[in-house]
Structures are given as structure tokens and as C-alpha cells.
Amino acid sequence: MDKFSQYLKMAPLTLDGGMGSELEQQNINVDNNLWSASALIQSPGTIAKIHQHYFDAGAQGAITDTYQAHVATFLAQGFDSHKAYELIDTAVHLAKEGLALSTQDDGLIIGSVGPYGAYLANGAEYTGDYHLSKQAYQDFHRQRIERLVQDEVDLIGLETMPNFTEAQALAELLETEFSETPAYLSFSIKDGNTLCDGTSLATAVGYFEKYAQIKAIGVNCTAPDNILTALQAIQPQTTKQIIIYPNAGDTYDPQTKQWVDDYGPIDWQELVPQWLNQGATIIGGCCRTTPKDIIAIKQAIDSWCRKV
Template identity: 65%
Template sequence: MTKFESYTESGTVILDGGMGSELEKRQIDVNNSWWSASALIQSPEDVREIHKNYFDSGADLAITDTYQAHVKSFTDQGLSEQKAYELIDSAVALAKLGLTDSNRSDGLIAGSVGPYGAYLANGAEYTGDYHLSEFEFQAFHRPRIVRLIDDGVDVLALETIPNFEEAKALGHLLQQEFPTVNAYLSFSTENGDHLWDGTRLSEAVAYFESISQIKAIGVNCTAPQNILPAIKNITPNTSKKIIVYPNAGDEYDPETKRWVSQHGPIKWDELVPLWQEAGANLIGGCCRTSPDDINDIVQATINQRH
């Protein structure tokens, strides 16, 4: 049994929260095509400290700052391929250092693999409106996946995937080339019923039941009120662990590359037990959530690890 599987078998796993919004609080400009990954160049020590803060708040798992850190993203803007790979290495190392610096004795590092839509840097992870062949999707994702594996992440985080064809290409890539690697797959959904490209969430989840490398499946970066409906569409269609990590309920503006706040306080103490009772095994936060939110999730979690 792998380390990731061991964690998921022994209790609810708590994920970390937003990275970009925590960087913004530190006056780091992430309004660019690299988004939070730009901090790997601008201020890596802040990335390390944010990881530490999440572990200190009770998170079991840190997601590396590689959501938008694709080799092509960096080389398109004039960096060398070597430098691009070094930045991915740095992202993993900073997550590991954050764990070392924290009050945690142990924890998990998940290597973030954002969708092709994130590379487009136009908000396409919230539309799924892009079309590549399976070969092209795999050619795009392979370099970052290989490097994250080489850097020793505990699990690949195939996250915020809005496009069913892209998800299938990733699943087949794992089967064909990475048979011993653990991953979780988390879809981007508008309301918990469908992926953004229109595919029914229930259909998408069911498709991956036979892909053994994917150990957990679920949704992320949707509003908290969409999580319970999503879980109800997931549970009948999988025997895998179920992962959910909502954003804070804000709306993303791809023109300004900023989030527009549309919510009051999130009642984690009410929501989290409902998600657990419905079947969620891995719970955390996504964009605009903070270490305080993760601490609240920990406090609200029934039979949490620790």
C-alpha cells in the first residue's frame, strides 16, 4: 500500500487551500499568465511559508504550486526549458520544506497537474471549451507529470479538469506509461451536475472506475453549495475515495484575472459533516480559501485523522 493509500484508508484526509489569494495578501502580483506559479520566481520563500501555514492549520496534504507551471507556459514567455523544469523542481521542494518547517510529523505532497485550459490563461478551466486529440493532450501533460514523479510527489493531483476528453487522455496516459503511480482526478463543475463541457458528472466519474491508478475522484473549485449535489452524483458511480475541495464561492473574471467576492461567511461546521456523511473522504479548499478555512474544516471534520 502506498503512502497516499495508507492515509486515505485511515481517516478523512484534509487538503490545503488557496495559493494565489494567499500570495496576493502578501502583495505578490499574480495577475499574469503564470498566475500563482509566478511566485516560484518572484518569491519562493512565500510559497514555502504558505505551505507551512497550511500544514500548521491541520492540512494533511499540500498541493504543489504547479497548477499553471507547465514547461510550455514558461518557455512561451522566454524561459529556457531547463529553467522551466527547475521551477517545477522548486515547487515540489518548497512544499516538502513547508512540511519540514511545520508542526506536522508527516504529511502528503500532491503534484498539481492543471488542465490545458489553465495553460490558455483565459478562464477556459471554467468552460472546458477547447479541443485537442488524445495524442495532443498527452503530449502536453507528459513533461510536467514525468518531472513531478521524478521529484517524488506522493500522488498526482489531476485537478480542475473541465473537459471529459482531456480527462480520458490523462487516464489513458497513466495506464499506458505510469502503471505504478497514484493519482486523484478532480473535475471542474458549474453546479455539481455536469462538467463545464456539458458531460454529466455521473458519466465522467463512472468512466474512471476501471482505471486503477486513480485512487480518488471528485470535484474542486466550485462553490461550497455545489459540493453536496456533486457528491450525490459521484457516490453511486464509483468505489474510489471521494475528494472535494470547493473555492470560497467567488466568481473568476478571466479578463482581469481576479476573483469577484459574492459570498458571506462559509459555514464549514454545517457543511463538512454533511459532505462526510454523503461519502467524502478527502476535503479541503481551493481558490480564495485560507489557512483559517482549513483550520475550520479540521474542526468540523468527524473522526478526523490526528
């Protein structure tokens, strides 16, 4: 049995939180096309420390800093392919280092695979407004997934997927070329019922039920207010574990590549039990969430578990 499946027996699980915003707190400039992956070049030790802080906060899984770390992205920044692959290797190593430095005895290393829209670096992961053939999507994603698998991540995280066709292509790619590696699939949604490209969330979730390799399905990087509605759409359509990791509710401006702080404090103690009662089994945070948020999420999960 793969390590992810073993962990799922202990669900509910806690994931980590935002990386880019934590790097900004450490005065790392991520306002560029590489986004958080630029820290792989500027300050790799900071990434390891952030992973450590999340594990110390109670996270049971670390998402590698490879969301924007695609070979094509590095090539466009003037690096050669050898360096591009080396930087992906570095991201995985840093997640493992963070775990080793932490108070946790063990944890999951999740190889982040962001959508084609992230490569465009124009906010398209929040619109899904791009169109490639199935083959083109697979050709784009193959290199990074292959390297993450070679680096022995515990699972692949297909995250912030706004485009139904792209998600279909990725599921088929995993099944045909990386069948031994488990994965989860997490959509980017424009509201609680709809993918960013307009596809019904319920329809999308139901489609992937046939892919046993995808062990968990859900949503990420949406405001906490959307999560309960999304869970109500997801839960009837799947027998898989349900994964959710909302952002802090702020708004992303693709022109300035900055988050607009327009959302109040999040009451995790109130929200997390609602999400668990609606079927969520893997909960973490996305952009703008912090180790303090993960501590609160873990505490809310533990409190809920003691009561059920």
C-alpha cells in the same frame, strides 16, 4: 503500498487551501499568465511559508504550486527548458520544505497537474471549451507529469479538469507511462451535476471506475453550494475515495484575472458533516480559501469522527 494508499486508510483526510489568493495577501503579483507559479520566480520563500501555514492548520496534504507551471508556459515567458524544469523542481521542493518547517510529522506532497485550459490563461478551466486530440493532450501533459514523478511527489493531482476527453487522455497516459504513481482526479463543474464541457458528472465518474491507479475522484474549485448535489451524483457511481475542495464561492473574471468577492461567510461546521455523510472522504479548500478555513474544516472533520 504507496504512501497515498496508506493515508487513505486514515480517511477522512484534510487537504490544504488556496495558493494564489494567499500570495496576493503577501503582495505577490499573480495577475499574469503564470498566475501563482509566478511566485516561483518572484518569492519562492513565500510559497514555502504558505505550505507551512496550511500544514500547521491541520492539512495532511500540500498541493504543489505547479497548476500553471507547465514547460510550455515558462517557454512562452522567455525561459529556456532547463529553467522551466528547474522551476517545477522548485515547486516540489518548496512543498517539502513547508512540511519540514511545520508542526506536522508527515504529510502528502501532491503534484498538481492543471488542465490544458489553465495553460490558455483565459478562464477555460471553467468552460472546458477547447478541443485537442487524445495524443495532443498526452503530449502536452507528459513533460510536467514526468518531472513531478522524478521529483518524488507522493501522488499526482489531476485537478480542475473541465473537459471529459482530456481527463480520459490523462488517465490513459498515467496507466501506460506512469503506472507506479497513484493519482486523484478532480473535475471542474458548472453545476452540481455537470462538467464544464457539458458532460454528466455521474457519467464521467463512472467511466473512471476502471482505473485503479486513480485512488480518489471528485470535484474542486466550485462554490460550496454545489458540493452536496455533486456528491449525490458521484457517490452511487464509484467505489473510490471521494475528494472535494470547493473555492470560497466567489466568481472568477477571466478578463481581469481577478476574483469577485460576491459570496458570504462559509459555515464549515454545518457543511462539512453533510458532505461526510454523503460520502466525502478527502476535503480541503481551493481558490480564496485560507489557513483559517482549513482549521475550521479539520475541526469539523474531527468533531464528526468523534460522533460516528
